[in-house]
Amino acid sequence: MNAIRGARERARAEVTAAIKDEARRQLAEEGAARLSLRAVARELGMVSSALYRYFPSRDELLTALIIDAYDAIGSAAERALATVDRERPVDRWREVCRAARQWALARPHEYALIYGSPVPGYFAPEVTIAPASRVGLALVVVVRDARAAGLLREPADTAVPRAVAEDADRFTARLGLDLPAPVTAALVAAWAELFGLIGFEVFGQFNRLVEAREEFFDHAVTRLAEAVGLTDGDRKPTEPPPVL
Amino acid sequence: MNAIRGARERARAEVTAAIKDEARRQLAEEGAARLSLRAVARELGMVSSALYRYFPSRDELLTALIIDAYDAIGSAAERALATVDRERPVDRWREVCRAARQWALARPHEYALIYGSPVPGYFAPEVTIAPASRVGLALVVVVRDARAAGLLREPADTAVPRAVAEDADRFTARLGLDLPAPVTAALVAAWAELFGLIGFEVFGQFNRLVEAREEFFDHAVTRLAEAVGLTDGDRKPTEPPPVL
């Protein structure tokens, strides 16, 4: 009976996926603002009202695409995490950053959907916050593993304001980690800053300014890694990375 | 005759301004996606077609708002620049960053318009690039003045990749400046990273993560200033800023 009922649900899942695929296609061509339910339905050979069996509104469709996008960039970051030995934190950090950047450059509209302005009437329903943090968590893992391997420079000098330290400790506690507050603060900042770099490149703010995009990005995120306190031990400093 | 012809043009300018004001109002309430020409016209007591005497299309209206927004945040940054003595580069840097953040937090939708996803069918007409760089230029000024005052730590150690150095030198040359390439690279990166911090806060990515927003921001941008090489000389390090 599960298989039979499954038949219907599978059909439903297929149509749902087809709708999302087509929507994603139109998204890539026109951008979120120009995405039209009717056009999606038309392309799929159905009538617009039929679409509402699958998505209660256009905004819900967008939300679904948003979650998918967060998951996609998140898993790209996680895959990158796995490709580099945990004993080389700076390289690993850089590779995670690169994965995020590559994903963004390949799908600027999807990137805009999740890290640009919230398109419809402001939502960000709870469902999105888990997928939204996956890239950040990948960065956390890099730092956590680095610390375990003794490759995290402890910033004895720089203190952080108390309120910031409290936030930092609350954050690490929630994750069951134990990181110095200055490191956590730098990590969160670096996370946001990473998306500043990516966003400026994707949205064209670097036009006629930065030509050597990839080199610039690699260099900048390497410095971010250093700011967090990562080090590759006594290996030759950092700069020349394995160009992928 | 100029004054007489001015009569008509002044009327025109007034209506144009009224349209932009009303559009900005609706923008603040509903967001760019929901901004409607007809609604603007309705509110102003005219018919929608009349609006086209002033703006050839909805997108052109948005472009006008974009330019205004760039100018507004730019001049906020420049004003901040003037409030701090040029002999205290770190404070000055922080104040410029704060001004940008304050502006953004007060007008999230306008901020989204310029630093979020490009709403309509991708433009960024040449006209926008000058106003768009004003905040960045304010940061450049901080660094330039710091160097003049001998308050810029020269990063002897960190080298930058050649392509990055070339971009950096081209940039400084165009501005008639003379900065070490690593500084310039760090400066451009910090500029992008600043808007990563602001964007994440405005767009809610820091929700349930960073509570002490202001302290966190101040701390992060102070570290950015250090990364660029700014120092306040032998004054007490940096942290406690004049809370504004």
Added chain:
DNA sequence: CACGGAAGAGAGCACTGCTCTTGCTTTGCG
């Protein structure tokens, strides 16, 4: 003062998201 050009009004086109009602098909239980 007469008039030309700018400004507004209105109708209308093609489109949008969304709702509601009407039938058809599939499904799972008695």
Added chain:
DNA sequence: CGCAAAGCAAGAGCAGTGCTCTCTTCCGTG
């Protein structure tokens, strides 16, 4: 095996959108 129920698509229709075109008004200008 048959039938009620549930799932689904279709179509018409509503209110709204951006934008165009035509017609009229009217005011600043020479």
